[in-house]
Amino acid sequence: xxxxxxxxxxxxxxxxxxxxxxxxxxxxxxxxxxxxxxxxxxxxxxxxxxxxxxxxxxxxxxxxxxxxxxxxxxxxxxxxxxxxxxxxxxxxxxxxxxxxxxxxxxxxxxxxxxxxxxxxxxxxxxxxxxxxxxxxxxxxxxxxxxxxxxxxxxxxxxxxxxxxxxxxxxxxxxxxxxxxxxxxxxxxxxxxxxxxxxxxxxxxxxxxxxxxxxxxxxxxxxxxxxxxxxxxxxxxxxxxxxxxxxxxxx
Numbered sequence: 281x282x283x284x285x286x287x288x289x290x291x292x293x294x295x296x297x298x299x300x301x302x303x304x305x306x307x308x309x310x311x312x313x314x315x316x317x318x319x320x321x322x323x324x325x326x327x328x329x330x331x332x333x334x335x336x337x338x339x340x341x342x343x344x345x346x347x348x349x350x351x352x353x354x355x356x357x358x359x360x361x362x363x364x365x366x367x368x369x370x371x372x373x374x375x376x377x378x379x380x381x382x383x384x385x386x387x388x389x390x391x392x393x394x395x396x397x398x399x400x401x402x403x404x405x406x407x408x409x410x411x412x413x414x415x416x417x418x419x420x421x422x423x424x425x426x427x428x429x430x431x432x433x434x435x436x437x438x439x440x441x442x443x444x445x446x447x448x449x450x451x452x453x454x455x456x457x458x459x460x461x462x463x464x465x466x467x468x469x470x471x472x473x474x475x476x477x478x479x480x481x482x483x484x485x486x487x488x489x490x491x492x493x494x495x496x497x498x499x500x501x502x503x504x505x506x507x508x509x510x511x512x513x514x515x516x517x518x519x520x521x522x523x524x525x526x527x528x529x530x
Contacts, residue, residue, distance in 0.1 A: 302519035303334060305495065308504065310360055310389075310484070311511040312339040314459060320347065327351035333515045337389055339507060341365070342382050349386025358388035360424075363414055366458040368393030368430070372413035379417045379425075389424040390414060391455055391484075391507075396430055399442055407442065411449035419450065426453035426484055426505075429473075432463030436472060443476040453505060457487035464488030467501045474502025492517035 311330045313322060323344045330338045331352060337360040340348050348359045361382045364375045379390050392414040398406040411427055418425040427449075429442035443454050454473050456465040464487020473483050485498035486507030492514050495506050508514065513523050 302515045305492070305518040306333045306335050306511065306515045308495070308499070308506050309333075309335045309511040309514060310337045310339040310486075310505060310507045311335040312459075312486070312507050312509050313344075314339065314341055314362060314365070316341075318344070323347055324351055327357075329512050330357045331355040333512060335511050335515075336505060339389075339391065342378060342385075342387075345382050345385040345387050359386050360389035360391060360426075361387045362428075362458075363390050363392035365391075365393055365428075366460040368396050368410075368428070372410045375410065376413040376417050379414045379423075383418070383421055383423055387423065389426065390418050391426040391428055393428045393430065393458060394442055394445070396433055399429075399434070399438055399445075404441055404445055408445040408449050411446055411451060415450045424452045425450075426455045426482070427451045428455045428458055428486075430458060430461055431456045431466070431469045431473075432461040432487075439469065439472055440476050443473050443481075447477050447481060451481065453482035453484050455484035455486055455505075455507065459487040459507075461487075465498060465503075467497050470498050470501035470503050489514075491523075 311326060313326045326338055327348055337358045338348055339360040342361050345359055345361050363378050364370045375392060394407055395410045415425045427446040431439055446454050454477055456469055465485035470483060470485050482504040483502050484505040484507055485503040489495055489506055489508040490510060495514050516523050
């Protein structure tokens with residue numbers, strides 16, 4: 281994981297190099313398709329794009345992990361999936377099983393949703409236990425675990441507590457959003473999360489990142505990973521290719 285030790289625009293240089301190009305930006309992007317209506321053809325296209333641009337991963341629902349792993353075999357692009365998604369309201373042992381099965385099917389990264397209700401009920405022990413149940417399964421096989429805190433539903437104080445619970449539980453990243461709540465990543469939330477977890481954890485901005493300018497602002501604020509369905513657009517904009525703003529159907 282890249283060590284982030286500075287703030288502002290200099291952060292891009294630390295993470296990507298001073299002359300970041302399309303490939304550098306692509307290496308930060310989880311190319312994402314989590315819509316429930318996604319088809320097999322949509323998943324195949326997502327994986328083809330990920331292999332072409334060398335994205336950090338593809339992020340898909342658990343039902344598509346095995347197919348994605350087959351499509352991406354030999355490309356060097358790992359499969360990421362989601363756990364307890366999108367509500368976070370399943371029991372810890374269910375989340376642990378879901379993670380274990382996804383890893384068996386080929387996932388190398390898992391993004392789990394915290395128990396938001398427990399957090400808002402001030403039961404931080406339950407939140408930490410919930411996170412740890414997935415972290416321990418993931419780390420058995422060196423799988424990366426990211427923790428989605430769903431910032432749009434939390435106060436700043438709750439965001440801090442969620443990040444600290446993830447850090448105590450041994451998570452690798454904290455992540456802003458599922459993309460299913462009313463709001464996604466904001467610069468203010470990324471900065472708060474980065475200040476809270478320090479340099480030890482990654483911070484993933486997800487939800488509402490619509491192009492290179494948005495991605496740049498998130499990285500400047502402290503993000504080390506971007507979750508977006510417009511990864512191709514971001515990479516093309518970084519390469520100086522004009523885009524019409526259209527996105528693929530996912």
